[in-house]
Amino acid sequence: MTEFRYIGKPTPRKDARDIVTGRLPFLGDMVLPGMLHGRILRSSVPHALIRSIDTAGALALPGVKAVLTCENVPDWMGGIPKHVRVLDRKVRYVGDPVALVAAETEDVAEEAAALVRVEYEPLPAVYDVEEALAPGAPQLYEEFPGNVYPPGMPAFGPRALHEIVYGDVERGRREADFVVAGECAYESIPNPLPPEAPSVIAAWEDEDTVCVWSASQGPHMLKVSLARRMGAAGFRSVGAPVGGSYGSKYMSWQFVFPAAALARAAKAPVKLCFGKAEHLAAFTVRIGSRLRAEVGMKKDGTVTFVSGDWLVNTGAFSEITPGMVAVGCGEAQLAVRCANWDLRSRVVCTNRTPSGQVRGFGGQELKCALLPILAAGMEKAGIDPVDFLKRNYVKPGDGYYWRDGNWWVCRGTDYARAMDEGAARFGWKEKWKGWLVPSAAEGARRRGVGVGVHGNADVGEDVSEAFVRLDPDGTATVYSGLAEHGTGQRTNICKMVAEVLQIPLERVSVTPCDTSVNPFEFGPVGSRGTYAIGGAVIAAAEDALRQLFAAMAPRFGVSPGELETREGLVYVRGRPEEALPWVTGLRYYGACLGRGRFRPDFTLPNFMMIFTEVEVDTETGKADLVRVVGATDVGQVIDPPGLINQLNGCLGSAGIDTALCEETVMDTRLGRIMNANLIDYKWRTFAELPAMEHVVLETPLPSHRFHAVGVGEIATAPGPSAVLMAVSNAIGVRMAEYPLTPDRILRALGRIAGKEGER
Amino acid sequence: MAAGEPVSIKLRVNGRSYSLPRGDGPGRVGTGDTLAHTLREGLGLTGTKISCDHGACGSCTVLMDGRAVLSCLLLTVECEGREITTIEGLADPATGALDPLQQSFVDHTAFQCGFCTPGIIMSAKALLAANPSPVREEVLEALSGNFCRCMSHYHVVDAVLAASGKGGGR
Numbered sequence: 001m002t003e004f005r006y007i008g009k010p011t012p013r014k015d016a017r018d019i020v021t022g023r024l025p026f027l028g029d030m031v032l033p034g035m036l037h038g039r040i041l042r043s044s045v046p047h048a049l050i051r052s053i054d055t056a057g058a059l060a061l062p063g064v065k066a067v068l069t070c071e072n073v074p075d076w077m078g079g080i081p082k083h084v085r086v087l088d089r090k091v092r093y094v095g096d097p098v099a100l101v102a103a104e105t106e107d108v109a110e111e112a113a114a115l116v117r118v119e120y121e122p123l124p125a126v127y128d129v130e131e132a133l134a135p136g137a138p139q140l141y142e143e144f145p146g147n148v149y150p151p152g153m154p155a156f157g158p159r160a161l162h163e164i165v166y167g168d169v170e171r172g173r174r175e176a177d178f179v180v181a182g183e184c185a186y187e188s189i190p191n192p193l194p195p196e197a198p199s200v201i202a203a204w205e206d207e208d209t210v211c212v213w214s215a216s217q218g219p220h221m222l223k224v225s226l227a228r229r230m231g232a233a234g235f236r237s238v239g240a241p242v243g244g245s246y247g248s249k250y251m252s253w254q255f256v257f258p259a260a261a262l263a264r265a266a267k268a269p270v271k272l273c274f275g276k277a278e279h280l281a282a283f284t285v286r287i288g289s290r291l292r293a294e295v296g297m298k299k300d301g302t303v304t305f306v307s308g309d310w311l312v313n314t315g316a317f318s319e320i321t322p323g324m325v326a327v328g329c330g331e332a333q334l335a336v337r338c339a340n341w342d343l344r345s346r347v348v349c350t351n352r353t354p355s356g357q358v359r360g361f362g363g364q365e366l367k368c369a370l371l372p373i374l375a376a377g378m379e380k381a382g383i384d385p386v387d388f389l390k391r392n393y394v395k396p397g398d399g400y401y402w403r404d405g406n407w408w409v410c411r412g413t414d415y416a417r418a419m420d421e422g423a424a425r426f427g428w429k430e431k432w433k434g435w436l437v438p439s440a441a442e443g444a445r446r447r448g449v450g451v452g453v454h455g456n457a458d459v460g461e462d463v464s465e466a467f468v469r470l471d472p473d474g475t476a477t478v479y480s481g482l483a484e485h486g487t488g489q490r491t492n493i494c495k496m497v498a499e500v501l502q503i504p505l506e507r508v509s510v511t512p513c514d515t516s517v518n519p520f521e522f523g524p525v526g527s528r529g530t531y532a533i534g535g536a537v538i539a540a541a542e543d544a545l546r547q548l549f550a551a552m553a554p555r556f557g558v559s560p561g562e563l564e565t566r567e568g569l570v571y572v573r574g575r576p577e578e579a580l581p582w583v584t585g586l587r588y589y590g591a592c593l594g595r596g597r598f599r600p601d602f603t604l605p606n607f608m609m610i611f612t613e614v615e616v617d618t619e620t621g622k623a624d625l626v627r628v629v630g631a632t633d634v635g636q637v638i639d640p641p642g643l644i645n646q647l648n649g650c651l652g653s654a655g656i657d658t659a660l661c662e663e664t665v666m667d668t669r670l671g672r673i674m675n676a677n678l679i680d681y682k683w684r685t686f687a688e689l690p691a692m693e694h695v696v697l698e699t700p701l702p703s704h705r706f707h708a709v710g711v712g713e714i715a716t717a718p719g720p721s722a723v724l725m726a727v728s729n730a731i732g733v734r735m736a737e738y739p740l741t742p743d744r745i746l747r748a749l750g751r752i753a754g755k756e757g758e759r
Numbered sequence: 760m761a762a763g764e765p766v767s768i769k770l771r772v773n774g775r776s777y778s779l780p781r782g783d784g785p786g787r788v789g790t791g792d793t794l795a796h797t798l799r800e801g802l803g804l805t806g807t808k809i810s811c812d813h814g815a816c817g818s819c820t821v822l823m824d825g826r827a828v829l830s831c832l833l834l835t836v837e838c839e840g841r842e843i844t845t846i847e848g849l850a851d852p853a854t855g856a857l858d859p860l861q862q863s864f865v866d867h868t869a870f871q872c873g874f875c876t877p878g879i880i881m882s883a884k885a886l887l888a889a890n891p892s893p894v895r896e897e898v899l900e901a902l903s904g905n906f907c908r909c910m911s912h913y914h915v916v917d918a919v920l921a922a923s924g925k926g927g928g929r
Binding site for chain 2: 028241246642649677
């Protein structure tokens with residue numbers, strides 16, 4: 001194995017000191033001269049036409065600088081398809097923006113918002129995905145009859161995937177030893193819930209040039225996607241450190257549009273930071289996923305067909321739901337090798353807080369419903385789920401339709417060894433006693449084990465660009481539009497450059513995340529940071545190095561190919577004692593600027609398997625997560641502590657705990673969310689940490705110079721279905737909904753009355 | 760402000776004495792101002808973070824007379840005569856040297872996004888001040904009021920245990 005200087009070695013993050021001293025400037029800490037504060041008045045009813053809005057009281061309040069309603073707000077549109085107005089004449093969920101206020105202080109803005117008088121004409125509301133599809137159901141949008149969105153994800157091309165249909169299901173049915181039919185729902189709409197709520201400052205430099213500072217996960221994409229939607233000729237986007245996102249702060253128009261509209265109206269910079277209740281009740285939750293499917297299987301675990309109807313509840317609008325459907329459909333094929341598919345999707349709107357992008361991106365939501373139905377087949381075949389997943393996870397040479405609708409063939413690695421080593425570390429063979437059989441019992445307590453899997457070929461999605469500038473003094477600067485959202489990726493790209501250039505890590509820095517400085521960057525999503533962003537940065541460093549050697553070669557009278565560099569010194573290979581510093585070739589002015597671009601590649605799916613052990617108290621119905629073992633193969637670790645942090649993230653950000661305690665609870669009589677605070681929304685505390693271990697293999701992958709791919713985004717996705725399986729085994733009853741709160745478990749055990757699905 | 764009430768609030772923050780005029784408007788401490796608000800908006804100490812703003816997440820944790828408190832649940836007018844320490848007050852003011860606990864967080868990469876980190880460090884600081892050599896369970900209990908969504912918990916616990924007994928509680 002290659003011995004690296006920085007790659008694979010733990011190094012402190014470059015922002016570490018600022019983080020531990022409280023000096024890291026998050027968006028909420030920023031102040032601009034003359035800055036106003038924005039506030040959103042939100043609907044108190046789930047579905048209504050706005051009959052009238054009276055803003056006179058708000059405007060009369062001293063300190064108020066602008067009040068916007070559907071009468072005077074710019075006609076900018078968000079959503080995919082484009083259909084969400086900043087403010088509309090109709091409200092579609094409790095929390096839908098109704099008016100925007102900018103004032104000199106937060107308190108005045110809040111007071112003013114409360115003075116806006118709104119008269120509603122109530123409409124009937126619908127929350128359940130199938131009720132929304134029923135004839136006569138309340139209709140949310142005139143343009144989407146039946147509450148169904150048309151398929152299509154323009155950014156993924158004209159053939160964007162929205163279903164998995166190929167092969168011959170009838171043939172698969174004939175070839176099956178048996179067929180199972182099932183229904184499973186993962187629709188408790190958990191919230192990824194970063195600690196920092198959505199935050200932005202917008203300022204207009206002139207009538208059509210805007211600058212946006214935001215805690216966005218992909219600041220460069222704001223410029224690309226929003227400038228046109230806002231009709232802005234100039235759009236500068238500056239990224240701030242992101243206080244958690246987990247996908248949810250990627251699209252960002254939900255907070256950028258209101259701030260920019262107010263800033264233009266008030267002719268002053270406007271800061272808009274959501275409150276925690278707004279964050280919980282009116283910002284990105286997971287999509288609701290309900291699946292009815294049939295699966296054909298042979299006794300050896302071969303899947304002969306999968307057919308089904310995937311109902312996707314996106315709430316009051318679709319932020320990027322067709323994108324999640326596309327990637328979810330792609331990812332299902334990575335986990336289930338099958339020649340015959342007929343899995344159709346429908347994206348449906350309902351009168352609840354809208355769903356948007358979250359880590360797991362459609363794949364977690366589909367898999368959490370699909371794997372339990374497959375488990376029923378495994379149970380019938382009497383096959384161990386680890387053996388089943390090993391047989392059926394995508395292998396080199398296997399193909400799949402990816403998000404663009406094209407057929408891609410895996411040229412990655414066989415992850416069977418990672419599965420075996422994970423199973424061994426977990427002690428799977430000792431604990432697995434068969435389907436719906438506890439692995440141990442003591443008094444009222446039952447232990448059970450379960451396993452889940454996930455993978456994503458988006459590690460190579462979309463385009464990244466980077467420049468690397470070498471200065472004569474032996475330092476390097478990376479020009480990248482990458483925002484730091486917690487993975488340490490801004491430090492990791494410096495590690496990659498330091499490794500290529502063989503200079504101390506301290507001599508490599510990254511430019512501020514600012515579109516006025518940097519080339520295009522799609523952003524760190526879909527675990528693409530390591531391969532895609534890293535690939536662009538590495539290419540830029542190598543390009544800069546070629547320029548350096550070309551400039552230095554005449555000094556040595558050799559060809560550039562004979563040169564090497566180390567510590568900012570260049571020498572002829574094998575003669576380091578005759579080294580010259582970069583400055584001798586570059587002179588005091590001659591910086592080298594290398595350029596790198598990564599182009600999409602969907603042939604290297606990553607992989608994550610999670611083993612869980614739970615203990616259920618059959619008297620109280622409480623299920624405790626006892627132990628988690630993750631298994632993956634990343635090709636090459638870039639930063640060991642950062643990687644382990646990301647893998648530990650399987651518990652947080654609407655991950656494993658969506659199977660145990662996490663849910664957004666709606667009162668469907670009023671359409672209101674009942675747990676929009678951090679006490680009633682349940683989250684795991686330090687005092688309840690399960691034992692956690694990870695098996696991380698490093699089988700070199702054909703990605704880039706360092707043979708690595710990322711896995712951070714997929715850490716959460718295999719967990720919930722693994723816990724569902726573990727609890728089912730512990731209590732001897734097959735469960736098919738989330739989360740497994742004590743009431744659901746006691747009902748399944750027949751200890752309290754009621755049907756499954758009732759709360 | 761009722762007649763007869765003091766016209767200013769005196770408190771010490773990170774070793775420095777402040778006398779803050781009471782009343783409404785810029786530079787003054789209003790009756791409803793939380794300590795978190797005063798620290799951030801009045802004194803510019805933005806290392807103290809506000810997340811839930813109702814005492815559930817621990818992001819705004821500071822030390823008051825050496826004990827961990829939630830600055831979003833305290834009114835500044837209640838802090839008369841108190842000694843407050845924020846995240847900005849941990850490093851050595853003369854040399855800039857990090858507190859051993861802060862250094863341990865750096866060494867263990869005991870954070871991801873870093874937003875909740877100041878609050879976690881202050882909770883851990885209070886623990887180590889009261890109990891310089893805690894066992895793992897005591898660390899878990901002391902930090903159980905701190906919300907971290909990236910799940911840096913495991914590295915945090917390692918960092919706190921590594922700093923214990925090394926002056927992390929000085």
